[in-house]
Amino acid sequence: xxxxxxTPVLFDGLTEENLQFVSKLKDSSxxxxxxxxxxxxxxxxxxxxxxxxxxxxxxxxxxxxAPDHWGKVYTWQLGEIPVIQIIPLLDTCxxxxxxxxxxxxxxxxxxxxxxxxxxxxxxxxxxxxxKAVLGLKDRRLVSSSRSMQEQEVEVVSFSETGRxxxxxxxxxxxxTVLAFAEVEGVKDALVGTxxxxxxxxWNLRTGQLLKKMHVxxxxxxxxxxxxxxxxGLLFVVLSHPHAKESExxxxxxxxxxxxxxxxxxxxxxxxxxxxxxHAGRYVEGEVKDALAAAVLSSGAIAVWDLLLGRCTAxxxxxxxxxxxxxxxxxxxxGLLAGRGDGSVCLYRYA
Amino acid sequence: xxDSDLGxxxxxxxxxxxxxAPP
Numbered sequence: 001x002x003x004x005x006x007t008p009v010l011f012d013g014l015t016e017e018n019l020q021f022v023s024k025l026k027d028s029s030x031x032x033x034x035x036x037x038x039x040x041x042x043x044x045x046x047x048x049x050x051x052x053x054x055x056x057x058x059x060x061x062x063x064x065x066a067p068d069h070w071g072k073v074y075t076w077q078l079g080e081i082p083v084i085q086i087i088p089l090l091d092t093c094x095x096x097x098x099x100x101x102x103x104x105x106x107x108x109x110x111x112x113x114x115x116x117x118x119x120x121x122x123x124x125x126x127x128x129x130x131k132a133v134l135g136l137k138d139r140r141l142v143s144s145s146r147s148m149q150e151q152e153v154e155v156v157s158f159s160e161t162g163r164x165x166x167x168x169x170x171x172x173x174x175x176t177v178l179a180f181a182e183v184e185g186v187k188d189a190l191v192g193t194x195x196x197x198x199x200x201x202w203n204l205r206t207g208q209l210l211k212k213m214h215v216x217x218x219x220x221x222x223x224x225x226x227x228x229x230x231x232g233l234l235f236v237v238l239s240h241p242h243a244k245e246s247e248x249x250x251x252x253x254x255x256x257x258x259x260x261x262x263x264x265x266x267x268x269x270x271x272x273x274x275x276x277x278h279a280g281r282y283v284e285g286e287v288k289d290a291l292a293a294a295v296l297s298s299g300a301i302a303v304w305d306l307l308l309g310r311c312t313a314x315x316x317x318x319x320x321x322x323x324x325x326x327x328x329x330x331x332x333x334g335l336l337a338g339r340g341d342g343s344v345c346l347y348r349y350a
Numbered sequence: 351x352x353d354s355d356l357g358x359x360x361x362x363x364x365x366x367x368x369x370x371a372p373p
Contacts, residue, residue, distance in 0.1 A: 186364045203368045210367040232359035261367060263357035 019303060019313040022334065022346040023068035027053060027060055033338035037086040038329040040093040041073070043113075049331055052096055053344055056082040059098055059111055074120050076111045088330070089135040095162055097125070097135060105130035108143065112162040125156060125164055132192070134180035136204075142170070142190065144177035151176060153192075155204065171209040173200045178221075181236070184228035191236060193224040199236055201261060213264040219255065225287035234259040235269065237287050237306060239294070253282040254292045256306060270309040275302060278314070288328035291349065293335060301326045301337055303349065315347075 035054040040047060041061065051062040051070060058077050062070040078098075084105055087097040096111040108125040128145040135141055139158040144151060153170040175194040183189035188205040197220055201211040215222050219240045226237040238255050254272040259265070272292060274280070278300070285294025292304045299322020301315040315337060317323060325338040335347040360366055 189364050201367070203364070203371075206368065206373065208368060208371045208373065210364070210371045229364070232361045232363055233356070234363070258356070260356040260359055261363040262360050265356045267355055 018350055019315065019335065020348045022348050023070065024343060024345050025051060025053060025062055025070050026343045027055070027072070032056060032340060033324060033342045033344060034083050035086040035325060036327055036336045036338050036344050037088050038333050038336070039096055042093050047093065049333055051336070051344070052086055054083045054086050054098060055342065059083060059086070059096065061096070076120065076122055081106060087133055087135050087141065089139060089141070090137050092139050095139070095158065097141065099130070099133055105133065108133060108141070110158070110162045114161070123162060131176050132178050132180055136182055142180050144172070144192070146176060153177060168207060170202045170204070170207045173198070173209060173212060179223045181224045181227040183234065186229045189229070191224055191227045191234070193222055193238065197222055199224065199259065201234070211261050211264060213259050213261070213266060215257065219252070232260070234261050237292070239282060239285055241282050251281060253285065253294050253302070254287070254304060254306060270306065272304040272306055272309050272311070275311045275314060284325065286327050291328065293326045293328065295323050295326050299323055303335070
């Protein structure tokens, strides 16, 4: 029944189903899914890719029991501050990072399992008026926060057991940083998008602010999702929650822009717009490699191939209600789609 | 290497900007 409700709609005469329903998770004790992610978890010498679901006041870890079936391993109960998001930490095992707050992030916590006394724990990483946070390679976390007039951009690293090490400060730009992306192909390069629609580039090793480049006025409040360097150009994948519809490019959800970091000049490479005839706009989404997925204001989820610049699949809202969030799982785990009722569906994308 | 719209391109842009930017 669930599979029937969630059958993807295909576009442009595609004959192969590239998004297939796999399984569903439903936490009977929770009513609202805030976020979902995947994490590598090792127990009794067995390392598995598990699913993490977050509700406002708890975070649950699910392990695969049998094909298409999941069992809850543990639920961390959080305090009075609601969970806002799960922050994926790349290449880590047995570590889950979460952001909590009211409207804005007020604190970041680590959820972990201690093998010393075989117990599940949580620890406080950072508090403040946090505007943006991203998990980086090598068990690091970068965040931007504001105190009065000052902005702090800080990188914190963790040990394998989840202990926070000494943080490094990056030189902040004048405007507030709203999103980060590591630059693939250039070790130690980090980019961010700011409240006045600029791209900033840092050297993570030295903390230097290397460049500030304006995105343009046509696409306000752009958010960076991915960045990579190729042939001397910096390619940045941006989403445009507030972009206006135009005749030339439709209703753009994602855009790839090529910047020349030496001159700060840029050119648009490819647009990924909402499917033709689909009403509504981009609400939130995620990019993994050349694939982008987003929840639309209609309650549907759209998937794009960013290299082709076109929508390849659409999950309609269905009778059970609209989709609330969408994430890409690690290691080919496919698409994780959450509904407002707390259920999470897994889809294979091929 | 150069592009008429983007200006002169450098494959070592990260190292060059790091040597030019204030510490």
